[in-house]
Every structure is written in structure tokens, then in C-alpha cells.
Amino acid sequence: MQDNLSYINQHKDRFIDELIQLLKIPSISADPAYKNDVIKTADLVKESLKKAGCDNVEICETPGYPIVYGEKIIDPALPTVLVYGHYDVQPADPIELWDSPPFEPVIKKTDIHPEGAIFARGACDDKGQMYMHVKAMELMTENDQLPCNVKFMIEGEEEVGSESLSWFVKRNQEKLANDVILISDTGMISNTQPSITTGLRGLSYVEVEVTGPNRDLHSGLYGGAVANPINILTKMIASLHDENNHITIPGFYDKVEELSREERDEMAKAPFSLDAYKKALDIEEVYGEAGYVTNERNAIRPTLDVNGIWGGYTGEGAKTVIASKAFAKISMRLVPNQDWHEITDLFKNHFESIAPKSVKVEVKPHHGGQGYVTPIDNIGYKAANKAYTETFGIQAIPQRSGGSIPIVALFEKELKSKTILMGFGLDSDAIHSPNEHYGIFNYLKGIETIPLFYKYFTEMSK
Ligand code: BES
Ligand code: MN
Ligand code: MN
Numbered sequence: 001m002q003d004n005l006s007y008i009n010q011h012k013d014r015f016i017d018e019l020i021q022l023l024k025i026p027s028i029s030a031d032p033a034y035k036n037d038v039i040k041t042a043d044l045v046k047e048s049l050k051k052a053g054c055d056n057v058e059i060c061e062t063p064g065y066p067i068v069y070g071e072k073i074i075d076p077a078l079p080t081v082l083v084y085g086h087y088d089v090q091p092a093d094p095i096e097l098w099d100s101p102p103f104e105p106v107i108k109k110t111d112i113h114p115e116g117a118i119f120a121r122g123a124c125d126d127k128g129q130m131y132m133h134v135k136a137m138e139l140m141t142e143n144d145q146l147p148c149n150v151k152f153m154i155e156g157e158e159e160v161g162s163e164s165l166s167w168f169v170k171r172n173q174e175k176l177a178n179d180v181i182l183i184s185d186t187g188m189i190s191n192t193q194p195s196i197t198t199g200l201r202g203l204s205y206v207e208v209e210v211t212g213p214n215r216d217l218h219s220g221l222y223g224g225a226v227a228n229p230i231n232i233l234t235k236m237i238a239s240l241h242d243e244n245n246h247i248t249i250p251g252f253y254d255k256v257e258e259l260s261r262e263e264r265d266e267m268a269k270a271p272f273s274l275d276a277y278k279k280a281l282d283i284e285e286v287y288g289e290a291g292y293v294t295n296e297r298n299a300i301r302p303t304l305d306v307n308g309i310w311g312g313y314t315g316e317g318a319k320t321v322i323a324s325k326a327f328a329k330i331s332m333r334l335v336p337n338q339d340w341h342e343i344t345d346l347f348k349n350h351f352e353s354i355a356p357k358s359v360k361v362e363v364k365p366h367h368g369g370q371g372y373v374t375p376i377d378n379i380g381y382k383a384a385n386k387a388y389t390e391t392f393g394i395q396a397i398p399q400r401s402g403g404s405i406p407i408v409a410l411f412e413k414e415l416k417s418k419t420i421l422m423g424f425g426l427d428s429d430a431i432h433s434p435n436e437h438y439g440i441f442n443y444l445k446g447i448e449t450i451p452l453f454y455k456y457f458t459e460m461s462k
Pocket of ligand 1: 158160162185187367402403404
């Protein structure tokens with residue numbers, strides 16, 4: 001038996017190469033044009049789980065994209081870790097802003113990643129982070145050190161709301177029974193300061209359509225005399241925040257949990273440089289809800305953002321027109337206790353109520369999900385912290401994240417287990433953006449840290 005680090009060093013080129021092969025397949029779940037690629041990726045994940053030593057590896061069909069399942073049950077008396085990840089990725093556009101093609105992975109050095117980072121869509125979110133678990137499994141199998149039972153459940157619809165996974169989880173409670181769920185699909189503070197994500201925000205995503213006249217009109221002949229849906233839509237959107245950047249939807253904050261001064265002081269201890277933050281984004285000043293600092297605004301406070309807005313003429317040159325319709329996609333990030341169905345209803349009622357009679361408004365809910373917070377006084381958290389402390393030489397800091405993984409709240413409801421979010425990505429890894437990348441350091445550090453989680457979780461379960 002080899003020690004873990006020497007196993008990783010011996011096999012790291014292959015580990016990187018295998019991830020590159022996975023990243024070459026454009027598994028974009030949002031775009032039906034990539035259907036075959038999504039399915040091909042599921043097959044590759046399936047083969048990788050078999051090679052890593054899993055038994056009963058299968059492609060589980062769902063109404064949507066398949067779920068890849070595999071397990072290694074060494075002793076039913078031992079604890080079981082359920083690993084979740086996703087093999088689908090976000091669309092790559094705007095493609096022209098990538099320095100290298102999104103599905104032709106390249107390794108480049110950056111200031112933050114002096115040992116190099118893999119640039120490709122999905123490198124960090126979540127193929128790179130998910131594959132760390134597959135390689136950690138290989139390592140534990142090869143080194144004969146798997147201390148407990150493992151189940152893998154890797155889905156292909158996370159980036160579009162995990163609808164099929166909800167369907168699957170509700171029907172397979174027994175198959176998925178576990179003592180803890182382990183996910184690497186979040187971030188950490190920096191490569192010298194690990195953190196464990198203890199909260200995720202919920203989400204309500206809606207699309208709105210404002211219709212004015214029944215056809216596009218000449219803006220000279222009709223301008224000023226009928227409602228311009230784009231003017232109206234932008235005005236309605238602007239009214240959704242007040243001068244303090246509070247959201248104006250009645251009832252929106254009713255269930256928001258206010259953190260105590262002590263909890264907020266504790267949060268403020270996490271290392272953070274506002275200057276570095278502004279510099280990295282090339283902004284003069286930050287912006288947000290009055291009364292809260294940046295790390296509160298993006299983690300413990302709910303938000304409302306327009307994600308896209310369109311209508312009218314956007315082609316070359318000028319066309320004088322009043323469009324018949326205007327559209328926007330709007331997301332609301334929610335905090336625990338806010339129910340996303342309730343918030344969606346509040347939004348719909350409010351948005352319809354503020355529309356002038358001169359237009360018709362339609363609000364179409366897309367997907368959503370509940371937020372999540374997890375305490376730190378459980379063995380899952382403690383085992384994770386012990387694992388990080390050993391591989392990074394410093395304790396991990398608990399930190400709430402602003403992102404969403406809606407399925408985590410469902411796991412708790414349906415499978416009755418806590419989720420440990422051991423993320424190894426960095427905010428600067430540009431997930432969902434052009435030039436997404438994942439540090440080689442982070443990838444290998446993850447493979448080194450994960451087996452220790454298994455070890456300590458098993459020890460602490462006794
Ligand atoms: N992995 C992300 C979520 C994430 C990233 C959480 C970093 C915390 C830190 C996930 O793939 C994602 O993008 N989720 C979506 C929601 C989903 C329903 C489309 C999100 O947060 O926008
Ligand atoms: Mn993800
Ligand atoms: Mn994502």
C-alpha cells in the first residue's frame with residue numbers, strides 16, 4: 001500500500017488527462033441540440049465509476065437526462081456516504097469572449113493558479129469537482145482503504161433545475177439511504193484558506209412578458225400615444241428596488257431570518273479584501289442593500305436580479321419602432337425559511353398589480369428551490385474540517401454561499417440526511433462565465449482531502 005500523496009503524484013498526469021476527456025464533451029443540458037453529448041457524458045461517467053471500483057454501476061433512466069449510479073457496499077453495518085455531483089454544464093456563450101474554445105481544454109498558468117489551471121466549460125462546475133470523487137474512489141480502492149460504504153449519484157440536469165433528480169430521489173429512498181451526503185460543487189475562500197459551505201440560497205426564477213399594442217408600430221406615428229412595452233417593463237423593473245436597494249414586493253422579507261449581531265461579527269472574521277474584490281471585477285464601488293456589507297449581501301440576504309432583457313430592434317443601425325412586446329428573465333435568490341413557491345406567487349401578484357392598464361403582463365415561473373443551512377456541530381462537518389486541516393495545514397472556516405443547489409434541501413426532506421459541501425473551487429474560477437477554469441492544485445488537493453473525510457467520518461460514527 002502506497003501513501004495517498006505518492007499515489008496521486010504517480011497518477012496525476014492520467015487524472016488530469018481523464019478530466020480533459022470528460023471536458024471535451026459539450027454536455028449542455030439547457031440546449032436540446034447537445035442531447036447526444038449529454039448522454040455520451042453520462043456513459044463516460046458510468047465507465048469511470050466502474051474503473052474506480054464501484055459495483056452495480058448503472059445508467060438510471062428518468063423523464064429527462066439519465067442519472068449515473070454506482071456503489072460499493074463493503075459492510076451494511078458501516079456508515080454510507082452518498083456522493084452527489086453533476087455532469088451537465090452551462091451553455092458556453094458568449095463564445096467570442098473565450099480565449100480558447102470552451103470544449104477544447106487547455107492548461108494555462110494564472111496569478112492565482114501558478115501550477116496551472118484547466119480552462120474549459122465545466123472545468124470547475126462541476127466536472128472537475130465531481131471527478132475528484134471518482135479519482136478519490138479509485139485511490140481508496142487501489143490502496144485498499146475504503147473505510148465505509150459509498151453510493152454515487154451523478155445527474156445531468158443540475159444547471160436546469162434538477163427536475164428529473166427530484167423525480168428519481170422521491171422514488172428511490174431505499175436505494176439512496178445514507179448517513180451523510182457529500183458534494184463538491186461549491187467554492188472555498190482561497191488556496192491557503194479552505195472553507196466549508198454551510199448555507200446555500202434558494203431561488204425563484206421567472207420570466208415576464210409585457211404586451212402593448214397587438215403589432216410593432218411606427219414610433220413616429222404612434223409614439224407618445226400608446227404604451228411602449230419596453231419603457232413600461234424597465235420602469236416596472238426599476239420599481240422593484242427602493243432607494244436603499246430593498247426589494248419592494250410586499251411580504252418579500254416576511255420570513256427572512258435576521259442574523260444576530262454575534263453571528264454577523266463571526267461572519268466578518270472570514271478573510272476578505274474589499275479592495276481586491278473591486279479590483280478583480282474592475283469596479284469603482286460595490287453596490288447593494290443598505291445596512292449590509294458585501295459578504296452579507298451575497299450570502300445571507302435575498303436579492304432580485306434581471307438576468308436578461310430583450311425586445312424591439314437590436315440589429316445593425318437604427319429602426320424606428322415601438323415593439324409590441326418586451327421580455328425579461330428575473331431571478332430571486334432566497335434565504336432559508338423563504339419558500340420559493342410563496343415568493344414566486346408574491347412576485348407574480350405584485351408584478352401584475354403594478355402594470356398600467358395600457359399593457360398586459362404575463363409572469364411565467366421557471367424553476368426554483370429552497371435554501372439550505374447546516375449546523376456545524378455534527379460529525380459530517382467535523383470530519384470534513386479534520387480532513388481539510390490535515391491537507392491544508394489550517395482549519396476550514398464555515399461560510400454561507402450565495403449560490404444555489406436546490407436539490408440539497410430536497411435531499412434533507414426525502415432522504416433525511418445532512419449534506420456536507422466540500423467545495424474546492426474559487427470565486428475567480430469564472431463558473432458560468434467565459435474562460436471558466438479549475439486549478440490543478442485544487443483538483444489534486446480535492447483528491448487528497450476526500451479520502452480523509454471518509455476516514456474521519458467512519459471513525460467518528462463509531
Ligand atoms: N455549482 C453551482 C452552485 C454554486 C456555485 C453554489 C458556487 C455555491 C458556490 C450550481 O451548478 C449552479 O450553478 N446552480 C445554479 C442554480 C440552478 C438551479 C441552475 C445557480 O446557483 O445559479
Ligand atoms: Mn454546479
Ligand atoms: Mn452551475
